[in-house]
Every structure is written in structure tokens, then in C-alpha cells.
Amino acid sequence: MQDWTPRPPNEEHRVTEQTPAQPLAHAPVRIAVIGGSGLYRLFDAGTVSSLVVDTPYGPTSAPITVGERAGRRVAFLPRHGAGHTEAPHRINYRANIWALASLGVRAIISSSAVGGVSPEYPPGLLVVTDQFIDRTSGRADTFFDEGVVAHLAAADPFDPVLRRTAIAALGELGERFAPTGTVVVIQGPRFSTRAESLWFRAAGAHIVNMTQYPEVVLASELGIGTVNLSFVTDADAGLAPAEPDADAVASALEARLPEATETDAVTAELVFARLAAAQPRILAAIDGILRGIPAGYAPRTLIDPELIRAVLDRPVPVLHPVPGPTTEPGSAR
Ligand SMILES: CSC[C@H]1O[C@H](OP(=O)(O)O)[C@H](O)[C@@H]1O
């Protein structure tokens, strides 16, 4: 089984503990939750350690908190930052995944808000995503672009053991969920046009999102298994049957507007409102998955552990203060 030991704390000032609420001792943490839109905190205030992890790729979206949840020791990282300041196309995915890997993480539960582009994936449904279609552009999407070459097998990008765990957990919770689903990942930050949404549906996508790529492949490249828990917040451009906004439809009908036939086209406000309402369901699902991850869980070996080690051994730049302008005695100025 591939494994690695996290480096000692503060080597090269790499890991800085901000709030040592409990003695963290920098023991490896094997499970992480990456919070998507609407999920910015996982632990009760005052019960966690907060770590700033320096990486070769720059800063993570936020400090990583480490605490206990559902009886497991868990690292938590909100991908958009604690105050949702990182746009989906600007997230430093490599820094986030490298930082988690450097702490010893082997399993990631990622949460996502998604739109439904297929009628079988209406708002309110949870989805254990199993495939993606990448429609992003220009994102740094590999660790193997310098020094070492590796080609990730990506036919089944999400971890099968963790997916089975999630499906069992959602079943036990009596949740309304789809055990499979293909997500099309768009560049964002804008939402899709109706034509794009129709096209995604015709191409076989069930749901649409802006962040699932390259997060999952970067995790795989560093030997971390991922299970994604998506919550369908909307019907994207209004193509899929949705919970109609009765008021909007009624007033559009009254005014004889063309919008009379269009219900529930996505807006960010709609997404956040539905996420807030669904928060208890999403957290219960995450807890169920956390409880169900087998004690001896090990991800698939998709990349040679030696190559992973080489990436994790990449030097982390140590920032030194830039000396200010000096006036030497006798200098011309
Ligand atoms: C808030 S609307 C669009 C935003 O929501 C999704 O975020 P995440 O995937 O992190 O849950 C989507 O991908 C966009 O980033």
C-alpha cells in the first residue's frame, strides 16, 4: 500500500498552526472534506486546529481546519474560501490538493452544488457523481507538467470504494438520490445558455457544475480517492422539469411575457437559497459517508508512488521580506 508520512511541522515554515484549540501534534489526517458553495465550515467554533499550509503552487483557498466529525479525524477546506471569495475558474486547485496530500489525506469527500440538465435529475436530488465531461479551459490540471511524466487512467475518475460507501450511507438515510450521474464541468463563472444546456443534455450529461474539474483528477494524481456528493439546486437554463417558481410564472403569464413558459432558470441567489435550505441533508449525508469509510481504506494505485513522492518533495518557496531601498553612506543619492 502506498503511503507517505507528512513532513514535520514548520519544516521550511511550511505548516503554520493558527489556532491550536487542541494539541494537533501534526498526526496524519486521512480523510478530508472539500466544501463547495454553501459549505464553509464543518466543525464547531473552538474545536479545531487551523493550518496554513504553504505549497509549491501558492496559497490554498483558505486555511485547512482539522477536527473531529462523525467519530473521524477530518481535514476541511472550503474550495471557494471561507467567505466565498474564490471564483470557480480562479480556484488554486493544485495548491488545495497538494496541501491535503501533504497532510497525509487519502480520501476526499467533495460537496458540490449542481444544476440538473436532465429531467431525471430535478432540484432537490443528491447525486453520487461517477463521470465528468470537461468543458473548462486554461486551468492548471496536472502535477505532471514538469520533471516527471505520468498519464492518469481516468476512465473511472471517482473512487469505487468511496462511492459504494456513499451509496450505502444515502440509502440508510432514506435519501432521495441518484447513485450515478455524469457532470459536465463548465468554465464559469457565468451559467450556461439554453442552447449549451440542451447540448450538454444531448451529450449525455445529467448535471452541470463549475468546479469538479480538475479537482478530482489532481487528487487521483496524488493518490487520493474522491467521492463527490452533488446537490441539485436548480434546473440550469430551465430545461429540466423543475420546482416552478409559481409567482414568477403567474406574473409572467399575467403580463403575457415570453418568460411565461420558462420556469426556474438558474441564478446564484437561487443556488445559495436552496443550498441553505438543504444544509442539514448535506451534512447528514457527509456524516454518513464519514462513518462508513472502511477503517483500512486505501485508494487505488493509479500513479506510481515514487512519482507522487517526487511531486510532494517539490520545494516550497520560502518568502523572504524584500529589503526596502537603502541609502548607503557615500552613495550618489
Ligand atoms: C453559487 S452558483 C455557482 C457555483 O456553485 C457551484 O459551486 P461548487 O461546485 O463549489 O459547489 C458551481 O460550481 C459554481 O462554482
Ligand SMILES: Nc1ncnc2[nH]cnc12
Ligand atoms: N446550473 C448550474 N450551472 C453551473 N454550476 C452550478 N452550480 C449550481 N447550479 C449550477
